[in-house]
Amino acid sequence: MSIIRLNNVSKSYQERPVLREVYFRLSPGERVGLIGKNGAGKTTLLRLILGLEEPDQGSVERDSAQIGYFSQFTELDGETSITQELDGLFAEVHRLEEALLEVEIALEEGPGGKTLERLLLRQADLLEQMEANDGWNYQYKIETVLSKLGFSAAHRACPTRQLSGGWKNRAALAKILLQAPQVLLMDEPTNYLDLAGLTWLEEWFNAFRGALIIVSHDRHFLDRIANRIVEIENYHLHEYPGNFTAYVREKPLRTKTLERQFEHEAELLALEAEAISDRLEALKNPTQALKRRLAEIKKNVQPRAVDKIVTDIYQRLVASADQCRVEGLCKTYGGRVIFSGVNFELHRGDRIAIVGPNGCGKTTLLRTLIEDEAPDSGQVVWGHSSSYVYFNQVFDELDLNDSVSHAVNIVGLAYIAPRKQVNRFLSLMQFSEMDLNQSIGSLSGGQRARVALAKALLSGASTILLDEPTNHLDMTSTQVMERALAYFPGAVVVISHDRFFIDKIATRLLIFEGGGKVKAFDGNWSIWQAQAAPVVKSS
16 A cells, blocks of 8 residues: 555646656655756655655645654754754653652652552553554663764764754754654765664665665665665656665666667666676685786777767876875874775776775875875875865855856866867766856755866876765766776775775775774775675684
């Protein structure tokens, strides 16, 4: 029995169609992964389900189930702390606690007869209600969700308005999880979570008995959570039973009939399928998988058509063998060691992923590499002919009045390359001819991220540094970035919690282990996890 039904729904904005003739059903226990390009209509679909938008045509039917909504753009911005916000969710439990206290006080006075009988019956009824509301465990629930989402004592105590955007998002996530409605609509819940938080959230969703719709670009997460994938494409919904891996296997059957604007998508899906196969092999035999991966990197293979668009641009970029040397790097804040004794060299062709829990110092290390932060000791030495670009800085410095085309074409490689070649690259990044003439200020957050990414990839720098670049990018943009980084002639250093992305990009890891310790590892995330897993001996 479905609890949410969309029947022949269409929606447009200023005569621009977003959804056409959409049919959708959601039943209890279903976990739907909602995917699609930036601007395809994912958030619009959620808002229609919530009743925040009305369809131009068709109907949206909702049963009486309670619906909870998590948005990337939280409205938590008050004087109360997150602890107070979460405690306020248990108003009924607090009412029961107060009533029980009143009964206990009355019993201490030693009443007799019918008064005693009435108080005991009242107490029994209140205790039953506490059990029904799981009232004895509410503080444990609050503590668990705050701990798993990484909230420190300071974050728990300060007003929510003082939290950064990322921490406000996590606060909103904590609140919706504790509310545990019958239907959850989650718009990019994995942004800003570290690997430990992601793992815990996966377990929470898998144990959730209600219905769930998740908008996410995190492919590993969708693989673990979803039992149905719904893709918004060309204004319509296309459904695939199973998780993300099943979707990757099934969609090529449809791509043969898609229009020319999707000509590269089949190749990207084939590459995705290869990556899934590599991950499975890495888990079975990490040592052999690493050898094969390094061998493939060294081979001079003929790029596929989708890659040739990238390699044609990069022919003009020459990167020296030695990019950067880091020696004995140490950094402390307020007496706490962030990292200590960090040593590594960055060479042409290196793909280093920095991983570890939130707040451990990954971004500080990156900022130290670009000399925005001064180390307490040690040094960062860049090669004489090396240069770097920091994606996040490019994003922050975008001129909102500039057009997409001008902003990209005035940088490095784009400036000296033929305009046709640059436009092919931008087309691969999902910018249409109409998009190229738009002002950056009129774009969505995901589209602006794509502009910044294009500028960084085409900057001409020999090292690219990125901090959580997959946040707010749709899957196709992430896939294009992965291909561009794979063929980039220089070096790449990236902070990411996107395990699938790390698997496809990284050849080395820098692992923040806590207490200032940073360990180097040759291989990607799956190989690291496989080697770290305990060996089970057969009897």
